Amino acid sequence: DAGVTQSPTHLIKTRGQQVTLRCSPKSGHDTVSWYQQALGQGPQFIFQYYEEEERQRGNFPDRFSGHQFPNYSSELNVNALLLGDSALYLCASSAQGKETQYFGPGTRLLVL
Amino acid sequence: RKEVEQDPGPFNVPEGATVAFNCTYSNSASQSFFWYRQDCRKEPKLLMSVYSSGNEDGRFTAQLNRASQYISLLIRDSKLSDSATYLCVVIRKAAGNKLTFGGGTRVLVKP
Numbered sequence: 001d002a003g004v005t006q007s008p009t010h011l012i013k014t015r016g017q018q019v020t021l022r023c024s025p026k027s028g029h030d031t032v033s034w035y036q037q038a039l040g041q042g043p044q045f046i047f048q049y050y051e052e053e054e055r056q057r058g059n060f061p062d063r064f065s066g067h068q069f070p071n072y073s074s075e076l077n078v079n080a081l082l083l084g085d086s087a088l089y090l091c092a093s094s095a096q097g098k099e100t101q102y103f104g105p106g107t108r109l110l111v112l
Numbered sequence: 113r114k115e116v117e118q119d120p121g122p123f124n125v126p127e128g129a130t131v132a133f134n135c136t137y138s139n140s141a142s143q144s145f146f147w148y149r150q151d152c153r154k155e156p157k158l159l160m161s162v163y164s165s166g167n168e169d170g171r172f173t174a175q176l177n178r179a180s181q182y183i184s185l186l187i188r189d190s191k192l193s194d195s196a197t198y199l200c201v202v203i204r205k206a207a208g209n210k211l212t213f214g215g216g217t218r219v220l221v222k223p
Contacts, residue, residue, distance in 0.1 A: 042213030103155040
Protein backbone atom coordinates (compact mmCIF):
# COMPACT_ATOMS: atom_id res chain seq x y z
CA ASP A 1 0.00 0.00 0.00
CA ALA A 2 1.71 3.18 -1.21
CA GLY A 3 1.81 6.03 1.22
CA VAL A 4 1.71 9.70 0.35
CA THR A 5 4.13 10.61 -2.40
CA GLN A 6 5.43 14.01 -3.41
CA SER A 7 7.50 15.32 -6.28
CA PRO A 8 10.03 16.68 -6.78
CA THR A 9 12.06 16.00 -3.64
CA HIS A 10 14.20 19.10 -4.06
CA LEU A 11 13.88 22.24 -6.12
CA ILE A 12 15.94 25.39 -6.58
CA LYS A 13 14.31 28.50 -8.02
CA THR A 14 15.11 32.19 -8.24
CA ARG A 15 13.06 35.11 -6.96
CA GLY A 16 10.07 35.95 -9.13
CA GLN A 17 9.78 32.48 -10.65
CA GLN A 18 6.82 30.16 -10.31
CA VAL A 19 6.82 26.61 -8.96
CA THR A 20 4.44 23.64 -9.00
CA LEU A 21 4.65 20.87 -6.43
CA ARG A 22 2.77 17.60 -6.69
CA CYS A 23 1.22 15.17 -4.26
CA SER A 24 -0.47 11.79 -4.53
CA PRO A 25 -2.50 10.80 -1.48
CA LYS A 26 -2.46 7.51 0.34
CA SER A 27 -4.74 4.89 -1.18
CA GLY A 28 -8.30 5.34 0.03
CA HIS A 29 -7.81 8.97 1.03
CA ASP A 30 -9.74 11.78 -0.66
CA THR A 31 -8.59 14.87 1.22
CA VAL A 32 -5.26 16.61 0.72
CA SER A 33 -3.76 19.32 2.91
CA TRP A 34 -0.62 21.35 2.26
CA TYR A 35 1.74 22.71 4.89
CA GLN A 36 4.82 24.92 4.80
CA GLN A 37 7.61 24.22 7.28
CA ALA A 38 10.37 26.79 7.63
CA LEU A 39 13.64 25.72 9.17
CA GLY A 40 13.35 25.24 12.92
CA GLN A 41 9.60 25.78 13.00
CA GLY A 42 6.50 23.65 13.02
CA PRO A 43 4.47 23.14 9.84
CA GLN A 44 1.99 25.91 8.96
CA PHE A 45 -1.31 25.07 7.25
CA ILE A 46 -1.65 26.46 3.73
CA PHE A 47 -4.92 24.96 2.46
CA GLN A 48 -6.99 21.80 2.16
CA TYR A 49 -8.69 20.24 -0.87
CA TYR A 50 -11.65 17.90 -1.01
CA GLU A 51 -13.85 17.08 -3.99
CA GLU A 52 -11.58 19.21 -6.17
CA GLU A 53 -12.36 22.35 -4.18
CA GLU A 54 -10.39 24.39 -1.68
CA ARG A 55 -12.25 23.83 1.58
CA GLN A 56 -10.07 25.72 4.04
CA ARG A 57 -7.22 28.16 3.80
CA GLY A 58 -4.57 29.29 6.21
CA ASN A 59 -2.95 32.69 6.43
CA PHE A 60 -1.10 32.59 3.10
CA PRO A 61 -1.25 35.14 0.27
CA ASP A 62 -2.97 34.54 -3.04
CA ARG A 63 0.41 33.73 -4.59
CA PHE A 64 -0.22 30.29 -3.13
CA SER A 65 -2.83 28.37 -5.07
CA GLY A 66 -3.71 24.76 -5.57
CA HIS A 67 -5.70 22.22 -7.40
CA GLN A 68 -7.09 18.75 -6.81
CA PHE A 69 -7.70 16.30 -9.62
CA PRO A 70 -10.45 13.67 -9.96
CA ASN A 71 -7.98 10.97 -8.82
CA TYR A 72 -7.49 13.00 -5.58
CA SER A 73 -3.91 13.98 -6.38
CA SER A 74 -3.08 17.63 -5.83
CA GLU A 75 -0.78 20.42 -6.89
CA LEU A 76 0.51 23.43 -5.01
CA ASN A 77 1.49 26.44 -7.10
CA VAL A 78 3.46 29.38 -5.83
CA ASN A 79 3.85 32.47 -8.03
CA ALA A 80 6.32 35.35 -7.78
CA LEU A 81 8.61 33.45 -5.44
CA LEU A 82 10.22 35.29 -2.55
CA LEU A 83 13.31 34.33 -0.61
CA GLY A 84 11.04 33.70 2.38
CA ASP A 85 9.22 30.95 0.46
CA SER A 86 12.25 28.71 0.98
CA ALA A 87 10.93 25.86 3.11
CA LEU A 88 9.90 22.24 3.25
CA TYR A 89 6.46 21.83 1.67
CA LEU A 90 4.52 18.94 3.10
CA CYS A 91 1.45 17.27 1.71
CA ALA A 92 -0.82 15.29 4.02
CA SER A 93 -3.72 13.07 3.10
CA SER A 94 -6.71 11.86 5.06
CA ALA A 95 -10.14 10.38 4.57
CA GLN A 96 -12.86 13.02 4.65
CA GLY A 97 -14.03 13.70 8.17
CA LYS A 98 -11.14 11.80 9.72
CA GLU A 99 -8.63 13.68 11.84
CA THR A 100 -5.55 11.55 11.29
CA GLN A 101 -3.39 12.91 8.49
CA TYR A 102 -0.45 11.09 6.91
CA PHE A 103 2.41 13.11 5.54
CA GLY A 104 4.47 12.69 2.43
CA PRO A 105 8.26 13.11 2.48
CA GLY A 106 7.99 16.74 1.41
CA THR A 107 9.53 18.93 -1.26
CA ARG A 108 12.45 21.05 -0.18
CA LEU A 109 12.29 24.39 -2.01
CA LEU A 110 15.18 26.81 -2.06
CA VAL A 111 14.62 30.28 -3.51
CA LEU A 112 17.77 32.20 -4.43
CA ARG B 113 0.51 34.72 21.25
CA LYS B 114 0.87 31.55 19.21
CA GLU B 115 -2.05 29.12 19.33
CA VAL B 116 0.21 26.20 20.24
CA GLU B 117 3.48 26.69 22.10
CA GLN B 118 6.29 24.32 22.99
CA ASP B 119 9.66 24.59 24.68
CA PRO B 120 12.07 24.19 21.74
CA GLY B 121 14.69 22.42 23.89
CA PRO B 122 16.92 20.64 23.26
CA PHE B 123 16.28 18.24 26.10
CA ASN B 124 19.50 16.29 26.55
CA VAL B 125 18.58 12.92 28.03
CA PRO B 126 20.85 10.09 29.16
CA GLU B 127 19.95 6.77 27.62
CA GLY B 128 17.55 4.93 29.91
CA ALA B 129 16.29 8.06 31.65
CA THR B 130 12.80 9.54 31.63
CA VAL B 131 11.99 12.82 29.94
CA ALA B 132 8.76 14.79 29.94
CA PHE B 133 7.71 17.99 28.25
CA ASN B 134 4.55 20.00 27.77
CA CYS B 135 2.70 21.87 25.09
CA THR B 136 0.26 24.70 25.84
CA TYR B 137 -2.64 25.75 23.65
CA SER B 138 -4.46 29.05 23.79
CA ASN B 139 -7.88 28.24 22.36
CA SER B 140 -10.13 26.51 24.87
CA ALA B 141 -12.29 25.28 21.98
CA SER B 142 -9.49 22.97 20.87
CA GLN B 143 -10.91 19.48 20.79
CA SER B 144 -8.41 16.94 19.52
CA PHE B 145 -4.77 16.57 20.39
CA PHE B 146 -1.86 14.61 18.98
CA TRP B 147 1.84 14.13 19.26
CA TYR B 148 3.81 13.77 16.02
CA ARG B 149 7.46 12.83 15.79
CA GLN B 150 9.75 14.36 13.18
CA ASP B 151 13.24 13.09 12.47
CA CYS B 152 15.83 15.42 10.97
CA ARG B 153 14.92 16.33 7.38
CA LYS B 154 11.99 13.89 7.35
CA GLU B 155 8.22 14.27 7.42
CA PRO B 156 6.18 14.30 10.65
CA LYS B 157 4.78 10.93 11.67
CA LEU B 158 1.90 10.37 14.06
CA LEU B 159 3.19 9.17 17.41
CA MET B 160 -0.05 9.05 19.35
CA SER B 161 -3.38 10.69 19.94
CA VAL B 162 -4.02 12.26 23.33
CA TYR B 163 -7.22 11.33 25.12
CA SER B 164 -8.89 13.12 28.01
CA SER B 165 -8.21 10.26 30.40
CA GLY B 166 -4.56 10.04 29.36
CA ASN B 167 -3.13 7.19 27.39
CA GLU B 168 -0.05 5.06 27.12
CA ASP B 169 1.67 3.40 24.20
CA GLY B 170 4.62 1.35 25.32
CA ARG B 171 7.20 3.71 26.79
CA PHE B 172 5.20 6.79 25.82
CA THR B 173 2.51 8.38 27.99
CA ALA B 174 0.38 11.34 26.94
CA GLN B 175 -1.77 13.44 29.23
CA LEU B 176 -4.30 16.21 28.63
CA ASN B 177 -5.12 18.91 31.13
CA ARG B 178 -8.07 20.89 29.79
CA ALA B 179 -8.32 23.17 32.82
CA SER B 180 -4.79 24.43 32.35
CA GLN B 181 -4.84 23.96 28.57
CA TYR B 182 -1.79 21.82 28.12
CA ILE B 183 -0.82 18.36 26.97
CA SER B 184 2.25 16.45 27.97
CA LEU B 185 4.40 13.64 26.65
CA LEU B 186 6.53 11.43 28.85
CA ILE B 187 9.11 9.02 27.48
CA ARG B 188 10.38 6.28 29.80
CA ASP B 189 13.56 4.28 29.39
CA SER B 190 14.77 6.58 26.60
CA LYS B 191 16.46 4.96 23.61
CA LEU B 192 18.98 6.56 21.27
CA SER B 193 16.34 6.16 18.56
CA ASP B 194 13.98 8.45 20.49
CA SER B 195 16.14 11.41 19.45
CA ALA B 196 13.82 13.54 17.34
CA THR B 197 11.64 16.64 17.37
CA TYR B 198 8.26 16.08 18.97
CA LEU B 199 5.46 18.21 17.53
CA CYS B 200 2.30 18.99 19.44
CA VAL B 201 -0.83 19.25 17.30
CA VAL B 202 -4.32 20.51 18.09
CA ILE B 203 -7.50 20.49 16.07
CA ARG B 204 -10.52 22.74 16.50
CA LYS B 205 -13.45 21.19 14.71
CA ALA B 206 -14.95 24.63 14.16
CA ALA B 207 -11.83 25.41 12.13
CA GLY B 208 -12.15 22.24 10.11
CA ASN B 209 -9.68 19.41 10.29
CA LYS B 210 -6.57 21.48 9.75
CA LEU B 211 -3.71 20.59 12.05
CA THR B 212 -2.27 23.43 14.11
CA PHE B 213 1.32 22.62 15.08
CA GLY B 214 3.54 23.83 17.84
CA GLY B 215 7.12 24.67 17.00
CA GLY B 216 8.39 21.34 18.29
CA THR B 217 10.52 20.14 21.19
CA ARG B 218 13.88 18.66 20.31
CA VAL B 219 15.00 15.64 22.31
CA LEU B 220 18.56 14.30 22.17
CA VAL B 221 19.19 10.96 23.84
CA LYS B 222 22.85 10.36 24.56
CA PRO B 223 24.73 7.18 25.55
